[in-house]
Amino acid sequence: MREILLNIYYRLDRHFGPRGWWPAETPFEVCVGAILTQNVAWSNVVKAINGLKEVDLLSTGAIYRSPSGTIAPIIRPTRYFNQKTLKLKDFCSLVVEQYNDDIDLLLALPAGQLRKKLLGVRGIGKETADSIILYAAGQPVFVVDSYTQRIFSRLGIVSPDEGYDRLQEFFTRYLPQDVQLFNQYHALIDGAGNRYCSATSPRCGECPLAGLCKYA
DNA sequence: GCCCAGGGGGCTC
């Protein structure tokens, strides 16, 4: 199975090249992006993050102190902006109140402890927590998303109704625990999911995995 | 005008 998963990785890697994830200037910006990208296209997140930068609100302290009425209009392009405003403020509260406003202290926790802390924040679920651990903290956890589920079930490798935890265990069991590998693999899955393996109108003819895929 | 995109929480049973 390890060879199969690495074969898929190499096919995608040759096709897409280095994806350079996560596109962010700081670990905190990764965290903000991970929350704002929930159920929305990344292009909308860019607008919101740029908007926060323009008014100098892209910091834990600033978001912590700013009223929701200031934040919400700026992140409006990311949809669910009222809920996401609360999510950002709750995350920043954790950093400010429990880690002396030093996000590096939080991100330095061992992955298991960090995950529990993050999952305790309203609005941070498994995928968002694992994205933060991998892309902001630089610790090797495999990030699962809906594309992972769709692509690998269409490949016939996992069951279509496999849950998050079981999918994560699967990749963790068979792949080397390597931050760079996990980083690029998730980014490649996203690329394939976005461009070729959509739910409603897949473009299997152009997909680099078509030769391996029962669905194609 | 219609469809849907890198989720998560809360509720019900």
Added chain:
DNA sequence: GAGCCCCATGGG
């Protein structure tokens, strides 16, 4: 623990 609703913009 599965199923369902809520949230509520922008681009194709």
